Amino acid sequence: MGINFLSFGSALPEGVVTNDDLSHMVETNDEWIYTRTGIKQRHVAITENTVSLGIYAAEKAINKAGIDKNEIDLVVCATITPDTSFPSTAGMVRQNIGLRDIPALDVCGVACAGFIYAASVAQGLMTTGSYKTALVIGAETLSKITDWSDRSSCILFGDGAGAAILRKGDGNGIITYELDGINDVDEYLICRYPESESPFYKGEHVEYTKMKMNGNKVFTFGINSVISGVTEMLSRSGLTSDDIKWIVPHQANYRIISSAAHRLNIPVEKFYVNIDHVGNTSSASIPIALDEMTDKGLVQKGDKIILVGFGGGLAAGSMLIEL
Ligand code: ACO
Numbered sequence: 001m002g003i004n005f006l007s008f009g010s011a012l013p014e015g016v017v018t019n020d021d022l023s024h025m026v027e028t029n030d031e032w033i034y035t036r037t038g039i040k041q042r043h044v045a046i047t048e049n050t051v052s053l054g055i056y057a058a059e060k061a062i063n064k065a066g067i068d069k070n071e072i073d074l075v076v077c078a079t080i081t082p083d084t085s086f087p088s089t090a091g092m093v094r095q096n097i098g099l100r101d102i103p104a105l106d107v108c109g110v111a112c113a114g115f116i117y118a119a120s121v122a123q124g125l126m127t128t129g130s131y132k133t134a135l136v137i138g139a140e141t142l143s144k145i146t147d148w149s150d151r152s153s154c155i156l157f158g159d160g161a162g163a164a165i166l167r168k169g170d171g172n173g174i175i176t177y178e179l180d181g182i183n184d185v186d187e188y189l190i191c192r193y194p195e196s197e198s199p200f201y202k203g204e205h206v207e208y209t210k211m212k213m214n215g216n217k218v219f220t221f222g223i224n225s226v227i228s229g230v231t232e233m234l235s236r237s238g239l240t241s242d243d244i245k246w247i248v249p250h251q252a253n254y255r256i257i258s259s260a261a262h263r264l265n266i267p268v269e270k271f272y273v274n275i276d277h278v279g280n281t282s283s284a285s286i287p288i289a290l291d292e293m294t295d296k297g298l299v300q301k302g303d304k305i306i307l308v309g310f311g312g313g314l315a316a317g318s319m320l321i322e323l
Helices: 019-023 030-037 050-065 089-096 111-128 215-237 254-264 282-295
Strands: 002-011 015-018 041-044 074-079 104-108 133-140 160-169 174-181 246-249 304-311 315-322
Touching: 002 050, 002 111, 002 174, 002 282, 015 019, 019 030, 030 254, 050 074, 050 089, 050 133, 050 160, 050 282, 074 089, 074 111, 089 104, 089 133, 104 111, 111 133, 111 160, 111 174, 111 282, 111 304, 111 315, 133 282, 160 282, 174 215, 215 254, 215 304, 215 315, 246 254, 246 282, 282 304
Parallel strands: 074 104, 074 133, 246 304
Antiparallel strands: 002 160, 015 041, 133 160, 174 315, 304 315
């Protein structure tokens, strides 16, 4: 008995911001952005929000799975950009697509490792609880926490959502996973809530609410996370990279992916890359990639795939799955 991925779905907002568009907002250019990151464009919400993107991705995943939406008995959504503190993004998706009165919860604060954390939470609940079919989502509108005047970070991020249907049944599904948490958070990446407006608050004055990032530190952390995640999944399963059809890394920077591939001695062609047209969509990046891959016919039933995510939190996660 395993927890299997039945299908994937994704949604990108209609707005597209090219590198040339950014060059009119901050001092940068297409050549710098593309050679340093691999990004050509990113999608940004114009009318969409985190919930609406989550809904579109979820509906696509439900349709592709060919299941009745009433079969879903659990929703888990990863996000660092919820529209509301409560209800949860998962709860809003549940209501808007007309699911039954089932548990729906968000996995917050683990940023670009979010989808792997959310799938692991769903797997745990499905294994020990009575849940048979889960909707797992990663949904973000990073554009609302991006500092659009900071050229070293605003060039990276995009909005979007990805989703998967997980079902308990025959098949290996999620073979193994590893979740990691790392300290030194303030040094790398942080996005603060606004200052407390409580009349009783006498604590620290918080000046910023947008995302702050030390790109160089995150860069090294990203390479190390991909290397350790892939190595751990292979050693734990006794498989070699030849047994793995694809590695789907979080799409943060093409140079992170190619450096990790080089140091792992695995051809970079085995790493799925779509960062050129999507940018870094945090928790949505891995399920968006998986949905693209299934739509393109790049994956078949029985394929083994390693997923690796890393980012704010600091959090990292890797997962070995068999479709
Ligand atoms: N255009 C032109 N020049 C720029 C830009 C830009 N957009 N951004 C920075 N520069 C300049 C810098 O000012 C610096 O100039 P200087 O040498 O005169 O001081 C020079 O380019 C080099 O800057 P670096 O920061 O060293 O450039 P680097 O090659 O490291 O690339 C980048 C920066 C792209 C941010 C890289 O560090 C990176 O991708 N880091 C990882 C980010 C990441 O993965 N984040 C994921 C987590 S996000 C999350 O969890 C929500």
